[in-house]
Amino acid sequence: MSGARQVDVLRLGLGALFIIAFAITALVVMPYATLKDVPPPSGLKAYTEQQLRGRQIYIANGCIYCHSQQPRDPSIAPDQARGWGRPSVPADYVIDKPHLLGTMRTGPDLFNIAVRQPSEAWHLGHLYQPRAYLEGSIMPAYPFLFEERTGPAQPGETVVSLPPAYAKPGVRIVPTPEAIDLVAYLLALDRSYPVLPAEARR
Amino acid sequence: MSYAAGLLLATFLLSFAGLLLFLWSMSRGFFGSSEAAGRVIFEAKEIGLVEDPAAPDVRNTGEFQAVMNRTGSTGEFSLLSPEEAERRLELDESSRLPVLLCIASAAIWLVIASVFGLVASIKLHVPDWLVSEAWLTFGRIRPAHLNAVGYGWCSFAGLGVCLWLLPRLLRTPLEGARTAAVGAVLWFVGVTGGVGAILTGHSAGLEWLEFPWQFDVPLFLGGTLMGVSLLRTLAKRQVDHLYVSVWYIAAGLVWLPILLVVANIPGLHFGVQQAAMNWWYGHNVLGLWFTPLGLAAIYYFIPKTLGKPIHSYNLSLIGFWTLAFFYSQVGGHHLIGGPVPGWLITLSIVQSVMMIIPVVAVGINQHRTAWGHLGALRYSPTLRFVVLGGMMYTLASVQGSLESLRSVNTVTHFTHFTVAHAHLGLYGFFSMVMFGAIYFVLPRVLNWEWPYARLIRWHFWLVIGGFTVYFIGLSIGGWLQGLAMLDANRPFMDSVNITKPYLLVRSFGGAAMTLGHLVFAVHVAMMLLRRGREREGAALLRRPTPTPRGATAVAGARA
Numbered sequence: 001m002s003g004a005r006q007v008d009v010l011r012l013g014l015g016a017l018f019i020i021a022f023a024i025t026a027l028v029v030m031p032y033a034t035l036k037d038v039p040p041p042s043g044l045k046a047y048t049e050q051q052l053r054g055r056q057i058y059i060a061n062g063c064i065y066c067h068s069q070q071p072r073d074p075s076i077a078p079d080q081a082r083g084w085g086r087p088s089v090p091a092d093y094v095i096d097k098p099h100l101l102g103t104m105r106t107g108p109d110l111f112n113i114a115v116r117q118p119s120e121a122w123h124l125g126h127l128y129q130p131r132a133y134l135e136g137s138i139m140p141a142y143p144f145l146f147e148e149r150t151g152p153a154q155p156g157e158t159v160v161s162l163p164p165a166y167a168k169p170g171v172r173i174v175p176t177p178e179a180i181d182l183v184a185y186l187l188a189l190d191r192s193y194p195v196l197p198a199e200a201r202r
Numbered sequence: 203m204s205y206a207a208g209l210l211l212a213t214f215l216l217s218f219a220g221l222l223l224f225l226w227s228m229s230r231g232f233f234g235s236s237e238a239a240g241r242v243i244f245e246a247k248e249i250g251l252v253e254d255p256a257a258p259d260v261r262n263t264g265e266f267q268a269v270m271n272r273t274g275s276t277g278e279f280s281l282l283s284p285e286e287a288e289r290r291l292e293l294d295e296s297s298r299l300p301v302l303l304c305i306a307s308a309a310i311w312l313v314i315a316s317v318f319g320l321v322a323s324i325k326l327h328v329p330d331w332l333v334s335e336a337w338l339t340f341g342r343i344r345p346a347h348l349n350a351v352g353y354g355w356c357s358f359a360g361l362g363v364c365l366w367l368l369p370r371l372l373r374t375p376l377e378g379a380r381t382a383a384v385g386a387v388l389w390f391v392g393v394t395g396g397v398g399a400i401l402t403g404h405s406a407g408l409e410w411l412e413f414p415w416q417f418d419v420p421l422f423l424g425g426t427l428m429g430v431s432l433l434r435t436l437a438k439r440q441v442d443h444l445y446v447s448v449w450y451i452a453a454g455l456v457w458l459p460i461l462l463v464v465a466n467i468p469g470l471h472f473g474v475q476q477a478a479m480n481w482w483y484g485h486n487v488l489g490l491w492f493t494p495l496g497l498a499a500i501y502y503f504i505p506k507t508l509g510k511p512i513h514s515y516n517l518s519l520i521g522f523w524t525l526a527f528f529y530s531q532v533g534g535h536h537l538i539g540g541p542v543p544g545w546l547i548t549l550s551i552v553q554s555v556m557m558i559i560p561v562v563a564v565g566i567n568q569h570r571t572a573w574g575h576l577g578a579l580r581y582s583p584t585l586r587f588v589v590l591g592g593m594m595y596t597l598a599s600v601q602g603s604l605e606s607l608r609s610v611n612t613v614t615h616f617t618h619f620t621v622a623h624a625h626l627g628l629y630g631f632f633s634m635v636m637f638g639a640i641y642f643v644l645p646r647v648l649n650w651e652w653p654y655a656r657l658i659r660w661h662f663w664l665v666i667g668g669f670t671v672y673f674i675g676l677s678i679g680g681w682l683q684g685l686a687m688l689d690a691n692r693p694f695m696d697s698v699n700i701t702k703p704y705l706l707v708r709s710f711g712g713a714a715m716t717l718g719h720l721v722f723a724v725h726v727a728m729m730l731l732r733r734g735r736e737r738e739g740a741a742l743l744r745r746p747t748p749t750p751r752g753a754t755a756v757a758g759a760r761a
């Protein structure tokens with residue numbers, strides 16, 4: 001009896017381990033092996049310190065839960081026609097740690113946002129109050145990334161220029177360093193450099 | 203590409219070879235007599251005797267038994283002797299401490315998580331609500347909801363129920379109950395720290411892996427301690443056959459720590475490879491952790507409440523192995539259309555479709571067992587939740603297999619349709635099963651009955667009604683959103699505007715669910731405080747004042 005009992009447990013343990021090992025090989029190790037030597041495209045610039053800080057702000061405030069960073073192939077979806085950029089390839093992401101591909105498009109794809117919206121002022125205003133720029137937007141406002149200031153202007157301060165309907169008289173909206181870093185990151189999201197078809201096929 | 207095709211072919215052949223080998227070994231009886239294994243959860247003459255400690259009173263239990271006598275007569279004795287009842291109570295009490303810790307924690311996290319979910323939901327149609335504090339922003343509340351729900355409510359409920367099941371399944375008092383209790387406390391620390399980290403802006407940034415690794419360590423240790431308790435009990439077991447639930451529970455407890463370790467290796471993962479790893483983890487935590495725990499509970503509670511062995515024990519084992527094999531490789535279906543190697547996606551789609559095998563196996567088994575006795579749902583709260591949960595498992599999985607086909611996924615991938623599916627799985631299936639299981643377990647653990655049967659009914663109708671509204675509304679909204687997004691002639695904002703009414707509907711459904719959860723949590727709290735009057739001749743196995751023949755043959759004798 002005890003022999004048969006051991007077999008049961010052994011089968012269970014070994015079976016479970018084999019299966020998970022197989023899955024790790026297929027879904028973790030194999031991608032690692034195929035992707036680890038992908039060279040960064042010559043047009044891809046490493047993030048600066050400031051952009052990396054901004055990337056952390058992007059992560060901390062969960063922009064990923066509404067914005068993907070993976071334009072699709074025209075054969076699947078009209079992303080390119082919307083101005084979201086050419087289909088992305090693995091090489092575009094080699095400097096991304098952690099990856100921010102995303103799984104929701106409650107808002108538009110942002111992988112090439114810097115190309116279609118290069119204005120720092122626009123981004124700052126949009127973050128402060130999205131509805132000032134796009135009526136009906138459901139993107140949250142981020143007032144906690146800004147300060148309201150009154151009184152005399154201080155030297156070197158950036159002031160957000162809001163559309164008149166949203167500006168409060170006598171109050172200046174000044175971005176915090178976090179907001180400035182975040183926008184610096186958004187303005188680095190430009191993968192419009194060309195990639196070889198071979199890279200695209202990997 | 204030929205290399206990719208080769209890999210695919212190899213996986214395919216291997217899958218089939220494994221399946222054939224398995225079928226062959228089963229036909230040779232290598233797994234022992236299935237008939238006997240299916241009866242492990244009953245005492246010698248118990249088949250035919252219903253058991254639901256959540257039934258409101260003796261009269262109700264009598265009616266429940268009468269239904270089963272009419273519809274499911276097996277011609278067996280339907281008796282539990284006082285000694286057997288006594289022995290079972292000892293088993294039930296052996297796991298008391300960790301089980302109570304887990305279930306109480308589960309109820310706490312359920313309420314917290316539902317409030318997070320509701321706040322996130324409202325924010326999606328009232329985007330200027332609660333925006334002045336960073337911790338309340340959508341992008342923090344939403345992952346807090348997911349993690350509180352997944353690692354708080356679902357994991358604690360699953361662990362509590364399964365720790366309670368083990369002694370019954372193995373007929374051995376739980377070994378190392380204290381160790382398991384320490385494990386539960388560590389788990390609580392991990393979840394609290396992790397959710398706190400997300401709210402304060404320290405998320406690690408990967409979906410399902412938002413906890414910084416520092417808080418995955420207590421989860422890992424906690425899970426391992428509970429696993430140790432399981433292994434020690436397994437070593438001392440007094441049954442010859444491992445009931446199918448044990449397979450699921452044991453495998454789940456082996457897999458979870460491995461998942462956590464691989465996902466958290468620091469500095470290793472990057473870019474697209476990390477995305478592949480992310481969803482390998484993401485779907486495995488669903489398929490190799492929640493799903494096995496949920497199925498283990500279904501496989502126990504449906505037969506046990508009905509007093510009728512599972513339809514086919516062999517089928518349940520096919521279900522187990524095919525689930526493990528296919529489910530572990532489906533992660534790529536979260537990245538369809540993305541910049542990921544093509545073979546990986548194809549592999550995952552193939553295995554997603556292959557999932558139909560275990561799903562059908564589980565489905566046939568559950569539904570053949572419960573079918574014909576649906577009248578019993580009226581009398582047994584446990585059965586009501588568990589059978590419904592089982593049906594939603596089948597639905598969620600069939601939906602999932604379809605959703606992984608490229609043609610469907612192209613529409614649904616980035617939309618709220620996925621969110622609706624996620625709730626059908628983790629809520630409709632898993633959470634419902636856990637509600638039913640907890641209604642069964644707590645009276646046995648506390649030796650006390652649910653104070654107000656009415657609250658159980660309120661809970662049931664609130665969550666079923668709320669969830670139906672939630673699911674249908676969001677599925678329609680998500681589908682329309684996807685179609686709008688694919689149409690190059692419509693501006694992106696169309697896809698936003700078209701979903702708004704459905705997001706509002708979701709908030710109403712979600713509010714009803716949240717209310718239901720409050721009712722449930724209050725009832726659990728009353729139970730822990732032993733509120734309510736002590737009832738005459740109730741549905742418990744043993745009463746303080748013994749009745750002739752031992753309280754339990756009761757139901758059978760009366761029928």
Ligand code: HEM
Pocket residue numbers: 103409488489492493532535536537554555557558561595598599600601602603604605606611614615616620623624625626627628631632
């Ligand atoms: C045969 C079984 C199943 C298959 C093939 C399947 C397939 C899928 C697919 C294709 C997605 C969408 C991925 C995307 O487009 O982003 C998905 C998402 C999801 N599924 Fe399933 N599913 C199955 C069963 C289940 C079950 C039983 C559960 C619950 C335990 C579940 C929970 C989820 C969750 C939570 C998500 C959302 C993940 C996220 O984005 O965070 N699924 N599933």
Ligand code: HEM
Pocket residue numbers: 065104312315316319320321322323324344347348351352355356618620621624625628629633708709711712713715716
């Ligand atoms: C307690 C049971 C619940 C479970 C197990 C659960 C599970 C989940 C899961 C797995 C996700 C991730 C979906 C994805 O990534 O695709 C999610 C997201 C979400 N859930 Fe729940 N949930 C529960 C209750 C609720 C309730 C009561 C509400 C209230 C309305 C709610 C609202 C939400 C919202 C708003 C999201 C975010 C969707 C988005 O990102 O657009 N959930 N939930």
